[in-house]
Amino acid sequence: MGKKILVWFRNDLRLHDNEMLVEAVSKADEILPVYVFDPRHFKKTNYHSFKTGVTRTKFLIESVISLRQSLQEMGGDLLLLQGYPEEILPELVVKHDISEVYHHREVASEETAVSIKVEDALWKQKINLKHFIGHTLYNKEDLPFPIKDIPDVFTQFKKKTERDALVKPCFTMPATISFASVEDWGAVPEIGTLLQDATAAMLKVNTEFRGGEKEALAHLHDYLHAGEDMALEKISLKKHEIVSKLSAWLALGCLSPREVYWKMKDAEASYGIRPYFHQIVLGLLWRDYYRFMFKKYGNIFFKPQGFNKVGLPLRLENTSALQNWKDGQTGQPLVDACMQELNTTGYISQIARQLVATYLVKELSVNWVLGAAYFEEQLLDYCPASNWGNWAAVAGVGNDQKLSNSFDFEKILKFIDPKGVFAQVVRA
Template sequence: MSEKVILVWFRNDLRIHDNEILLEAIRKADKVLPVYCFDPYYFQKTADGVTKTGNFRARFLLESVADLRKNLRALGSELIIRTGNPAEILPQLAETYQVNEVYHHREVAYEETDISEQVEAALWKIRLNLKHFIGHTLYHKEDLPFPIKDIPNSFATFKKKVERDSNVRHCIDTPENINTPEIADAGELPTLQQLGLDEPVDDPRATIKFTGGETGALTRLQEYFACSNAVTTGKGRNVSADHSSKLSPWISLGCISMRQVYWAVIKHEQETHIHTGALLLELLWRDYFRFMFKKHGKEFFANDDTETQPSASQDALFETWKKGETGIPFIDASMHELNATGFINNFSRQMVAGYLVRDLGIDWKKGVAYFEEKLIDYSPASNWGNWAFVAGLGHDPRDNRYFNITKQASELETKSGFISIWLPETVAVE
């Protein structure tokens, strides 16, 4: 009897802990073939000349894939790395290694689902099944108190019902070893230059160095708890909002699952009585936006009836916003930090987005595209969902009343080192 081989197609699930497709493949197959594809689609320029993936996020991705390979090798396995269209590469590998089935985690944003459909069609031509799993949310779809089509459009209602009537599943087991077919050519990790990008320059003003991979994610989680202990002056007090977890880059690539974070938070709170509710709230927002995409698809923005007619003056205003030259200190400092590090906190994102859309009158989708390029923690559902919310779109029935961003931002004090632009060439090297 021939051996059963299952190909595990890694995408935004770059971890060995709490990874259902990996563990299920180990249980169901004699041998498991882990694969990651660097799809050129994500490194192209759009029609507007914007790069879909900037160099900070691309470096973080490369580090994450390298860490996944290291962790798989520690379990006696290997990660095949290829650069190209997954719809071409996966069928080729399937035939080479006599694969019986392909596993992957289902996505919700239309670009990602379109790629899945292309892969599924290509595999079907060689009579192979692409099996879909759900592994990117805190609450499993099957555990929600309502079917997807009836999910409340209001976040407040969604939160209330889910927290009252649903439970977060516990993390699944971590594999102890993985039996993999003998691989002749595992492939090399591409360089940034091969992906068409320059090496990013790390800004000395950055408060954290984001290093991609599951190892870095677990380290950062413990650092966050240590920080929360340090800033808490009394038993049971909330952690300061200035000390955000900064876990989102690792969560976005699935280097750590939201369930891992959730249960680690619960354990930490039980042991220390220090509450970190803000972090759990952010996890729930991520769920909400993913489920909204699942429910509405491209119709998520159906009420956007704006006709964009870009003018020279609007283009000039957009450039001042991108470069942090608006004259509003908080806005400019936030944009300088985004450009220099690939990360700003959620409050800063809301402020710069509101300023672009409401004060400058620029099409919100231009902001979406710019954030996609720059953010190290870019996630389609969260990025589009948050921008739509700021723009007063989406399906949440609450009134998104106008508030004066310029006045609010101008009254914010900022001692940020990013108030001015840092030029790498002006820094002495010793």
């Protein structure tokens, strides 16, 4: 009987630059790829929101389907199951005579807790759960400082990291894979089986995003290899922020940060340094920064008082101010437009996120945690570290106090719409 390794996919839904998959293929006679739809990801929270909204659920399902199709093209499949991983994976170990289980490590508390439960359950069977890292541009061991000494100020983190750390090359996608034999690989669940009230919510969905590794790589190629005329058009349309919109695929691991970086370097070699390329690297560094801050500080980012010893009490009632903000019915034209775009597409730009978050916290005096929870429901590119880290900064309770004191609604509003043109169009 040959060695079998179970590859537990989570937020790493890709074949390219996937160390976990590469090592499993090299060390096992057969692999069993598995994805588990965990009901905890779709439950209602205490903050009048769902863990995952309909748009993000749709994007997730598309991404899982894409991974399954890629594995099918290689002669295998992806086993799809619904339930708790800590119950399902030990059962699969027995059923398929698994020698070891591989997965990618996460940094936020809920995701880490699931890993611990799985690890404990497997340990009772004397099976090892091997952890991999693959969500960041820089590996933690390649940083110029240990986690406990990472600068809290982003600009210092960026400067030292770019100067003293190197981005590793991508892992080569396996040319062939030997798969375990499975009678029933499972069906893709419908949105309605995962979510409550999904039918009504689907009526609002109108998004250009489609999940999956192939879509991610195609979007990256189109963005990097757009002609100069298109590049100039991007700049003129949104001069305050050039938006690559890669973050949704990065969030689910359909796209590797290192793949983005090295493909950008290839484009630079062909076309020279385009003015918006640096925004890509900046976005990747921000993602790394907050993930490493979560490693450094843990659950502090989820607490209403954050890094301040004195914070506002968290009121859990669903106030009219909160609901109007969610619905894009506050009466502030640009805020409402941004929120309506978020609700229908699952995406708004970073500066738009700062605008609506600052309005909720500073103008409406609603506790920031309720806004962060709603973004968790709606954002296609939701990552616990980036989302909660950014919201804590806006609320003034983040770890980088220089950043936390920089958010002012009127300044952001004037930056986006300096002449009030947008407001005039909306009122007309």
